[in-house]
Amino acid sequence: MIAIQVPDTYLNQDGLLAQVGDYIQPLAKRVLIITSPTAWRHTAATLEASLRQHGLHYRTLFLEGYCTEESIAALREQAHIERAELILGVGGGKVLDTAKAVADQSGALPMIAVPTVAATCAAWSPISVLYSRDGMHQGRLSLRRLPVWVLVDSTVIARAPVRYLKAGIVDALAKWYEFQPYLRHGDDALSLQINARIARLAVDIFDADGEQALADNQRQQATPALRRVIDAVIALAGIANSVKDERARLGVAHAIHNSLTRQPESKRWLHGEKVGFGLAVQAQLEARHGFDSQELLTQLRRYDSPQTPQALGLTDEARWDLVAAQVTIPADIAARLPFAVDRSALRQALAATAEPATTEAH
Secondary structure, eight states, X not given: OOEEOOOSEEEEOTTGGGGXXXXXXXXXXXXXXXXXXXXXXXXXXXXXXXXXXXXXXXXXXXXXXXXXXXXXXXXXXXXXXXXXXXXXXXXXXXXXXXXXXXXXXXTSOOEEEEESOOSSSTTTOSXXXXXXXXXXXXXXXXXXXXXXXXXXXXXXXXTSOHHHHHHHHHHHHHHHHHHHHHHHTTOOOHHHHHHHHHHHHHHHHHHHXXXXXXXXXXXXXXXXXHHXXXXXXXXXXXXXXXXXXXXXXXXHHHHHHHHHTTSXXXXXXXXXXXHHHHHHXXXXXXXXXXXXXXXXXXXXXXXXXXXXXXXXXXXXXXHHHHHHHTOOOXXXXXXXXXXXXXXXXXXXXXXXXXSGGGSOOO
């Protein structure tokens, strides 16, 4: 079995924010906008002008927190009250995951995603990641229907702080490095090979254009290099998360990220930054079994990813025990990895990230 689930259409075009109404008008007259205060502050004037131009009725609601079951339920009720015919998500990963889930649970309403940062592949991804109200990872929702449009305006993303793009690059890099252990351990499934090749293409783009894209983002300029990197973060990483089969696979770095969300100190770190630390721990797990992790560690340094528990604010070694204990990797998945991921192995690898060899200065 193989299943491929993707958005209807992905479009990256400068100035696209001013044309969002063009894409909504054939689909709906009544729109519920789900956004965040920050995203709306940077997009409202342009977006509202486009909606008014097409005579669209819209209501704007803010997500001020995480994508939770409670927030999805409350916004779903508002969609019903407003008789919404389309959900428009404008913002980062939490907003877009929430908007996707609201649309999916409202009779599979059409949904349009307008990402304002390139920090994850949430605009594309076939899941919504769930958190508790205080930010602890709670699982995921598998979606029946993905966005009808993913509308990416690189001029909008170019104005976002460069920290978000760095985190997005690391989150996308993680796909490649998380697929490798399964491939090395003999998993030759077609779905995994497709995902890995797409993920490798993203890595190649980051190697070629990553540093230039960050410089262009710093100058708030939408350039060819920045557009390619944005596409790799959102679309290529999204594709690498969209091809499935009957065999479950879990990224080790993401499993470590999920555990980190239970630590209060992690709240100030972006998703991709916590995944980056997870990759540093994975590198230690692999090194203990003879795999060379220098390429991975070099990538993490390049994008300023935290590589030590101390960098994350976890200075008490007893907290490292908690992080290791709360990493959840099912036994059937762990058995298909070429290195141990039990509590003891994770604790040793986490402690090893604090050693000087892993914390080399930039």
